[in-house]
Amino acid sequence: MRRFGRFLVGAWLFLAAPMAQAQNLSTYGTPGLIDMPTADVLPDGHFAATSSVFRDTVRNTFVFQMLPRVYGSFRYSYLRDLDGQNGSIYDRSFDIHFLLRKETARGPAIGLGLRDIGGTGIYGSEYVVLTKTFADRWRVTGGMGWGRLAGRNSFSNPLGAIDGRFDTRPNLDFGTGGTLSTSQWFRGPAALFGGVEYKYSEKLSFLAEYSSDVYEVEGEANGFDADFPVNIGVNYKFENGVNLNGYYMYGSTVGFQVSYTHDPRSSVAPGGYDPAAPALKPAEQVALASWNLPEETSDSTGAADVLRVRLDQEGLRLIGYQAGGGRAAIEIENNRYPSAAQSVGRAARAMANVLHPSLDHFAITLSENGVPITKIELARSDLYELENDLEGAWRTLSRATISDDSSGIPSETVPGAFPHFSYRFGPYARLSFFDPDEPLRYELGAEFEASYIPVAGLTFSGKVRQPILNTLDDTVRESNSILPHVRSDWPLYAKESNFQVNTLTGEYLWRPGDDLFARVTAGYLEEMFGGVSAELLWSPNESRLALGGEINYARQRNFDMLFGFQDYDILTGHASLYYDMPGDYFAQIDAGRYLAGDWGATFSLDREFNNGFKIGAFFTLTDVSFEDFGEGSFDKGIKLEIPLSLFNGKSTQTKLTQVIRPILRDGGARLAVANRLYGYTRDERAGRLVGQWGRFYR
């Protein structure tokens, strides 16, 4: 009950935090009034999810404030009876909005935005908009729109004065979709729109707007009457950060909306609810511990055994131990903490509470499956001095040395460190979005994973799944791809499999030299391909840049996801560049040959918050033409990675990850081999280690 109470209070705070600055979101799920945009943006880094519904229209929008002045959004809409022949349609659209000028005491905020920049164009529109606050409570907005936002009382495009081409908006050559409809932007007639928000209180505000949208397509298709140009609405902000909106729109319909804004920098409670690490005991007490008494030598296995048990209680696995000459070195694997710095801090304190006080110099090597990654060296006396120091974490960091460790400590120093066996049995969920017949398909079931590590670096592992509830295999879509069906046959895998062998591999990881990591993996590498994969990574601790190369021979697996193979095989591989940019940003480029034999590159940009919450976007361009690629023109998507610990306050390395692609096709498809080296080592390298050092004494 007590924990629950804390959870509730924590949740309240973390939901409430962004509320003070919360912007009203429109039916498009972006800062705005009712249907019209305002110049506002969300606080930097925040995202919001919105569902709005009114006459024959449902809009579900995810908006993310990527940069302080730029937000992007993805919308998935249901439009009933919009298409006369095919009935209802599901529409995907992307928007982008730039805050050109911030509001000042004397001047308005100015925004410029584009709605539906790459979809079917049904919401295709552009705008320039000004918003200004008056007397604290009134926010007045006026703007000019093009495209869909120029439906009412439109006039000839003022931009036509610059260039005559702005006068007409050409028909959209939709093609296979998925590309930017640049030929239309800011072209054709323009119209004015505007409105006002009145904040009655912190929680309640009233909205009114004059809309320049006449819902022409909807009117023709299903008789939506939007002749009356004025919309009114009310917005109520709950204390938990949820917003409810109600509207009376176009004199003919009512609308409802629920939205939720979240700051990824927040969590259920700062530092979480994990048990505290044992506090440092006075050195003289440690000296008197039974395992440190004179009959044992200071580097006796007695102390090592006690240390192994203490580390184990902290979720850390000891795989190497050396002591002597005033120095103690350990090699550990962190199986619990999302932050490597926290595992280092806990290991250091466990060492200080166990090892003989004559050992003053500590070295802690972080490793994964027996492969050493990074070494942290610190003085035991600094721990005593700084454990409760006001600036303890940073002063400890400034006195510590962080370096690459390519040799580690021989695992023979800890009896029983290898072979090591681990396993996990639990539930899994797999989701598929945007099937026009059923926008959300899922597969839920039980999963068993096991790994056996006979010696450091060598891992035999496998994952099998048994679906229990499944709608993935109901899909009736058949691939019409003219490329080799390397991904687009996914429905066949879902249909023809029952018990699934997802992966079954032998993998060897090692350190060929300083700052270098290497991997060879063979077996059933992923659900659709098996083969051999080899990778080399150069990743200096002190560098923001890392480079890697990978080459694979892959053969397509049978649809039953058991042990057989099909005829299709391919030599595929990529050269990769990783760049940890200043701030929260991370860029990656992978260039090479993809599974369908196409050559090209994938560009990814992530925003990774210090607590591990990650939102990213990617796209892949290859020598496959947009036409040959098919619907969507090229591969692209967004990905989310959310540490579970942010929500339950308990240390776990489990993350909720989801890649959302508008459509999965065969061009630009990359082999999904596990444990690619950069991701495998990133959390233990200096960049992330230093970033999360605040958790050292947690």
Place this chain on the structure above:
Amino acid sequence: MSWLKGIALGVLLFCTGCSSQDDVIADSLSGIGRKKVFSDPRIEALQESRSAVLQIAFLELEASGVLLRETSRDGRDTWISVEGASIILEKGMIVGARGVGSGMMASDVSQSLNAIYSGQSQDVVRFHSFLTENDEIETRSYKCAVESGGRQDMTLVDRKVNARVMRESCQSLDQTFLNIYWFDPTTGRLIQSRQWMGGNVGVVILRELAV
């Protein structure tokens, strides 16, 4: 093949400890309806050694419990709860906490300590560093007015005392809090206090039960 589904579902529902390592998802699923028996060797050892006990009540959270003294070093005492959360005190004043959701990592409260122990009314500054929800350290300073709160009768376990009361009102740009300390006038010991522990947790009341 439906027997396979049945087995998979059955094991999912009834599996406890089906992983060799931490597994939060499985823990939370398999833990439904079961009360977890807590046995931490750290706590058991302290209970056996009849360590000093501190009573704690979280005012805003309406929760309470007891803490056992685990370690004393360098003028600071670390007290832990049965759940393994800890509070670090310096001469009875909260200087840190772990696992209670406050994020208070360390503090410099030397000026406050001097003032309340000496009984002098004066303005002091205290400093706290907090771990934020984004895993960064934020050091904040608070300006506090320490003043006498007169005398107050209190009943302890074995006797009654006319406690000397000190009040400390603190504020920063965006936070204010009030700490109150009750001293035993005969021994000079801090016997009870009401102290702020950070924005997320608010105020706690601490009372030493046995020494």
